[in-house]
Amino acid sequence: MPKLGMEPIRRRALIGAAIEQIHATGSLDVTVGQIARRAGVSSALAHHYFGGKEDLIIAAMRHLLRELGHKVKRDLVGVADGRCRVSAIIAANFSPEQFGAETISAWLNFYVKAQGSVEAARLLRVYARRLHSNLTHALGSLLSKNEARRVAEGIGAMIDGVYLRHALRTTVPNAAQAIAIVEDFVNVQVGRK
Amino acid sequence: MPKLGMEPIRRRALIGAAIEQIHATGSLDVTVGQIARRAGVSSALAHHYFGGKEDLIIAAMRHLLRELGHKVKRDLVGVADGRCRVSAIIAANFSPEQFGAETISAWLNFYVKAQGSVEAARLLRVYARRLHSNLTHALGSLLSKNEARRVAEGIGAMIDGVYLRHALRTTVPNAAQAIAIVEDFVNVQVGRK
Amino acid sequence: MPKLGMEPIRRRALIGAAIEQIHATGSLDVTVGQIARRAGVSSALAHHYFGGKEDLIIAAMRHLLRELGHKVKRDLVGVADGRCRVSAIIAANFSPEQFGAETISAWLNFYVKAQGSVEAARLLRVYARRLHSNLTHALGSLLSKNEARRVAEGIGAMIDGVYLRHALRTTVPNAAQAIAIVEDFVNVQVGRK
Amino acid sequence: MPKLGMEPIRRRALIGAAIEQIHATGSLDVTVGQIARRAGVSSALAHHYFGGKEDLIIAAMRHLLRELGHKVKRDLVGVADGRCRVSAIIAANFSPEQFGAETISAWLNFYVKAQGSVEAARLLRVYARRLHSNLTHALGSLLSKNEARRVAEGIGAMIDGVYLRHALRTTVPNAAQAIAIVEDFVNVQVGRK
DNA sequence: AATGAATGAGCCTTCATTCAT
DNA sequence: AATGAATGAAGGCTCATTCAT
Numbered sequence: 001m002p003k004l005g006m007e008p009i010r011r012r013a014l015i016g017a018a019i020e021q022i023h024a025t026g027s028l029d030v031t032v033g034q035i036a037r038r039a040g041v042s043s044a045l046a047h048h049y050f051g052g053k054e055d056l057i058i059a060a061m062r063h064l065l066r067e068l069g070h071k072v073k074r075d076l077v078g079v080a081d082g083r084c085r086v087s088a089i090i091a092a093n094f095s096p097e098q099f100g101a102e103t104i105s106a107w108l109n110f111y112v113k114a115q116g117s118v119e120a121a122r123l124l125r126v127y128a129r130r131l132h133s134n135l136t137h138a139l140g141s142l143l144s145k146n147e148a149r150r151v152a153e154g155i156g157a158m159i160d161g162v163y164l165r166h167a168l169r170t171t172v173p174n175a176a177q178a179i180a181i182v183e184d185f186v187n188v189q190v191g192r193k
Numbered sequence: 194m195p196k197l198g199m200e201p202i203r204r205r206a207l208i209g210a211a212i213e214q215i216h217a218t219g220s221l222d223v224t225v226g227q228i229a230r231r232a233g234v235s236s237a238l239a240h241h242y243f244g245g246k247e248d249l250i251i252a253a254m255r256h257l258l259r260e261l262g263h264k265v266k267r268d269l270v271g272v273a274d275g276r277c278r279v280s281a282i283i284a285a286n287f288s289p290e291q292f293g294a295e296t297i298s299a300w301l302n303f304y305v306k307a308q309g310s311v312e313a314a315r316l317l318r319v320y321a322r323r324l325h326s327n328l329t330h331a332l333g334s335l336l337s338k339n340e341a342r343r344v345a346e347g348i349g350a351m352i353d354g355v356y357l358r359h360a361l362r363t364t365v366p367n368a369a370q371a372i373a374i375v376e377d378f379v380n381v382q383v384g385r386k
Numbered sequence: 387m388p389k390l391g392m393e394p395i396r397r398r399a400l401i402g403a404a405i406e407q408i409h410a411t412g413s414l415d416v417t418v419g420q421i422a423r424r425a426g427v428s429s430a431l432a433h434h435y436f437g438g439k440e441d442l443i444i445a446a447m448r449h450l451l452r453e454l455g456h457k458v459k460r461d462l463v464g465v466a467d468g469r470c471r472v473s474a475i476i477a478a479n480f481s482p483e484q485f486g487a488e489t490i491s492a493w494l495n496f497y498v499k500a501q502g503s504v505e506a507a508r509l510l511r512v513y514a515r516r517l518h519s520n521l522t523h524a525l526g527s528l529l530s531k532n533e534a535r536r537v538a539e540g541i542g543a544m545i546d547g548v549y550l551r552h553a554l555r556t557t558v559p560n561a562a563q564a565i566a567i568v569e570d571f572v573n574v575q576v577g578r579k
Numbered sequence: 580m581p582k583l584g585m586e587p588i589r590r591r592a593l594i595g596a597a598i599e600q601i602h603a604t605g606s607l608d609v610t611v612g613q614i615a616r617r618a619g620v621s622s623a624l625a626h627h628y629f630g631g632k633e634d635l636i637i638a639a640m641r642h643l644l645r646e647l648g649h650k651v652k653r654d655l656v657g658v659a660d661g662r663c664r665v666s667a668i669i670a671a672n673f674s675p676e677q678f679g680a681e682t683i684s685a686w687l688n689f690y691v692k693a694q695g696s697v698e699a700a701r702l703l704r705v706y707a708r709r710l711h712s713n714l715t716h717a718l719g720s721l722l723s724k725n726e727a728r729r730v731a732e733g734i735g736a737m738i739d740g741v742y743l744r745h746a747l748r749t750t751v752p753n754a755a756q757a758i759a760i761v762e763d764f765v766n767v768q769v770g771r772k
Numbered sequence: 773a774a775t776g777a778a779t780g781a782g783c784c785t786t787c788a789t790t791c792a793t
Numbered sequence: 794a795a796t797g798a799a800t801g802a803a804g805g806c807t808c809a810t811t812c813a814t
Contacts, residue, residue: 006773026308028220031808042775043809053809105308112305114361115219115298124361154374158347161354168307168317181347188381196793199798224783235800240785389814392777412694413607417804428779433806491694498691500747501605501684510747540760544733547740554693554703567733574767585794610787621796622788632788777812784806790799 007049011059013039014046018060023105028057028113058119061110065127068098072134083190085138086155089131090182093159094175099166101173108167131156142190151189158182200242204252206232207239211253216298221250221306251312254303258320261291265327276383278331279348282324283375286352287368292359294366301360324349335383344382351375393435397445399425400432404446409491414443414499444505447496451513454484458520469576471524472541475517476568479545480561485552487559494553517542528576537575544568586628590638592618593625597639602684607636607692637698640689644706647677651713661720662769665734668713669761672738673754678745680752687746710735721769730768737761 017038021030032053036043050056072092079085092098114121135152136145143151162178210232214223225246229236243249265285272278285291307314328345329338336344355371403424407416418439422429436442458478465471478484500507521538522531529537548564596617600609611632615622629635651671658664671677693700714731715724722730741757 010773027305029222032810033808044775044811045773047810048774108305108308111357111360112220112301115301121361128358128361150374150377154351154378157354157358157374158351159354160357161350161352164304164353164357165321165350167304168314168321181343181350184343185347185378196791196798197796203798225785226783236784237786237800238798241799246784389777389812390775396777413691415608418806419804429805430779430807431777434778439805494691494694497743497746498606498687501687507747514744514747536760536763540737540764543740543744543760544737545740546743547736547738550690550739550743551707551736553690554700554707567729567736570729571733571764589794611789612787623790623796623798624794626789627795775812775814777814779809779811781809782807784804786804787800787802789801791796792798793796 010039010041010045011049014041014049014056015060015063018056019064019102019106022060022109023102026105028109032056054117057113058117058123060106061113061120061123064103064106064110065123068092068127069130071095071097076134082138082141086135086186087183089134089138090155090159090179090186093131094162094178096175099163099173099175099178104163104167104173107163128156131159139190151186154189155182155186158185203232203234203238203242207234207242207249208253208256211249212257212295212299215253215302216295219298221302225249247310250306251310251316253299254306254313254316257296257299257303258316261285261320262323264288264290269327275331275334279328279379280376282327282331283348283352283372283379286324287355287371287375289368292356292366292368292371297356297360297366300356321349324352332383344379347382348375348379351378396425396427396431396435400427400435400442401446401449404442405450405488405492408446408495409488412491414495418442440503443499444503444509446492447499447506447509450489450492450496451509454478454513455516457481457483462520468524468527472521472572473569475520475524476541476545476565476572479517480548480564482561485559485561485564490549490553490559493549514542517545525576537572540575541568541572544571589618589620589624590628593620593628593635594639594642597635598643598681598685601639601688602681605684607688611635633696636692637696637702639685640692640699640702643682643685643689644702647671647706648709650674650676655713661717664717665714665765666762668710668717669734669738669758669765672710673741673757675754678742678752678754678757683742683746683752686742707735710738718769730765733768734761734765737764 014035017035018030021035021038022028025034031043032046033043035056036046039046046053046056050059072089075088075092075095076085079088097103110120110124114124132149132152135155136148139148139151142148159182162181166173166178207228210228211223214228214231215221218227224236225239226236228249229239232239239249243252265282268281268285268288269278272281290296303313303317307317325342325345328348329341332341332344335341352375355374359366359371400421403421404416407421407424408414411420417429418432419429421442422432425432432442436445458475461474461478461481462471465474483489496506496510500510518535518538521541522534525534525537528534545568548567552559552564593614596614597609600614600617601607604613610622611625612622614635615625618625625632625635629638651668654667654671654674655664658667676682689699689703693703711728711731714734715727718727718730721727738761741760745752745757
């Protein structure tokens with residue numbers, strides 16, 4: 001008898017396996033076979049559910065971005081103070097789920113992917129815009145609109161830079177230190193006025 | 194036309210072609226054939242002079258890093274004031290030769306490469322250490338040793354982050370804006386004292 | 387037609403094709419593509435089932451040696467007399483299945499292969515040891531242990547030599563004549579006592 | 580100034596290097612580049628003097644066969660007794676110059692080469708015929724013409740077989756033992772009458 | 773729902789060979 | 794006399810993808 005409702009299970013397993021494999025390989029030079037094996041299924045099944053390698057990779061990307069989006073949204077609930085909202089956003093970006101070695105690897109590689117895939121580029125732009133918008137709003141009560149935009153831009157660049165630098169390390173990512181660097185930046189920017 | 198002493202000419206041409214091709218492709222998924230064709234030679238010749246694809250890519254990386262190193266060194270000559278030296282270092286990192294679309298692409302991909310190649314990782318670490326050391330020294334007259342180190346770290350992360358974000362853009366890189374973001378950071382950090 | 391359980395079928399076909407191709411080419415300079423085409427499949431499938439060219443060649447070798455081993459074992463069943471067992475062993479080595487043009491070619495090339503492949507060398511040594519052991523036992527009732535060993539060595543060299551010389555010929559191998567030469571040797575050695 | 584008379588020197592060096600390289604590689608899968616490097620010249624020069632790889636290999640073969648021919652001829656001078664001439668021929672085949680590891684390797688590979696090259700096959704047939712003729716004549720005083728032919732055939736097969744078996748060994752070739760095996764065969768054949 | 777079977781396309785790499793100097 | 798420069802051709806191998814079951 002055919003098992004029912006396997007599709008979501010398989011999709012999730014394959015997406016997870018893709019992210020793991022990207023991290024294990026260190027690049028997007030992963031084979032569908034490797035991902036499928038890691039997920040415990042045949043490579044044919046990966047194609048069956050995702051249509052092709054491209055789509056599977058994009059799905060993994062989308063998954064990661066959605067996770068981050070939900071995390072930020074959740075952590076902002078009930079936080080009223082602007083400065084605190086900024087910290088919450090930063091903390092969300094470096095939370096254990098987001099700042100693990102696997103995710104960092106995947107993130108870096110998605111930036112590469114975006115250089116050759118319109119869909120991947122679109123996804124990253126959506127994420128960047130959302131981050132910028134969130135930060136600008138939170139900073140609105142502390143700075144002028146223009147200054148808020150500028151500082152938000154700086155925070156964004158800094159977060160990406162910290163991710164990039166951690167991609168090089170072989171040690172386990174140090175979230176506290178990462179947060180400190182960015183928070184330090186915010187403190188000075190907000191404080192000087 | 195001379196038939197001797199072609200080696201350095203070919204090597205340079207192939208390295209240039211490799212960087213161009215990486216940018217054109219947007220990833221390290223470039224074939225030796227593509228690079229060779231771009232350089233106007235056969236793929237066999239590329240192997241003859243470099244031994245293999247890996248070595249060619251690494252050579253391109255090394256070339257870019259050396260160029261940057263020389264640029265920084267040159268621009269620092271005669272600059273005595275610490276704050277000015279910091280600016281010179283930042284400016285060098287965003288000079289037209291370094292901050293072109295091709296180089297940015299290549300740079301991003303080298304970070305990926307470093308995740309799977311010890312030699313590539315080593316090269317990037319050398320670059321990071323050198324940048325950090327240069328900045329720390331320059332900041333030494335303005336801040337305490339510990340603070341200098343911390344700010345240098347922040348500047349480094351910021352530069353990388355700005356590069357990363359520009360890798361996404363399709364427009365021509367805006368060096369002035371990039372420099373402004375980083376300089377802004379430095380100003381506040383140094384000025385707050 | 388069944389679509390499952392193709393593996394053993396393909397493996398057998400590829401091994402057979404490899405032996406044929408080695409004979410057709412006259413050397414081990416055979417391409418996986420040639421072998422695969424002869425077997426009616428793609429070269430990719432040959433890699434899929436054997437992992438690589440090396441392994442395919444070794445598998446063909448192993449196949450031939452196993453065939454010979456089985457043949458000898460089968461032909462010795464029920465043969466009690468020592469002298470008759472010697473003859474049976476010799477006859478087995480020159481039986482139509484073993485002494486065909488294809489097999490002779492392959493044999494010669496395996497000796498070459500053994501000079502650069504530990505596994506191939508191991509296989510040939512196993513065969514040589516088994517032949518020597520069989521012969522020594524059979525000769526045990528006719529000669530002293532030392533003499534039996536010596537004669538067994540001679541028979542082995544002779545069999546190999548006859549194979550080698552037939553590798554040069556373009557005519558169909560003459561088993562009767564080959565057997566006569568070796569038997570003649572045995573007769574004198576055993577009879578002279 | 581152009582060096583004169585280099586041709587014979589280079590040819591000899593290249594032929595020697597070819598034989599060494601065949602032994603080092605264990606097969607005919609040697610590159611012209613390897614041989615040339617071993618001879619201390621460029622691969623282009625090898626082509627200049629020999630026309631191509633094929634011709635160089637054949638020249639190496641011809642060289643070895645000629646050496647053996649001369650050796651036999653020289654060692655037979657003044658030996659009148661038939662039995663002694665047989666021993667001299669056998670001894671020549673296992674003399675240090677002929678029975679070194681390099682030569683054995685080359686020999687085996689030439690047999691392979693002969694399967695795909697008419698010229699190589701012709702050379703080996705010439706050698707076999709000469710050996711057979713020499714032996715038959717020498718045996719003429721001891722056996723009937725038919726028996727002499729038969730025994731000569733056996734000796735030839737044996738010599739080849741011994742060579743073949745030594746090709747497998749990694750130890751230094753044992754000429755004394757090799758000669759003993761063949762001489763033993765001759766003794767019995769001649770003695771029984 | 774899932775997979776074994778199979779392949780075409782493509783890439784890296786090697787190498788014999790040619791040619792101008 | 795000798796070689797550096799250069800290439801075309803070919804082979805081993807990988808992999809995404811398709812298909813029949």
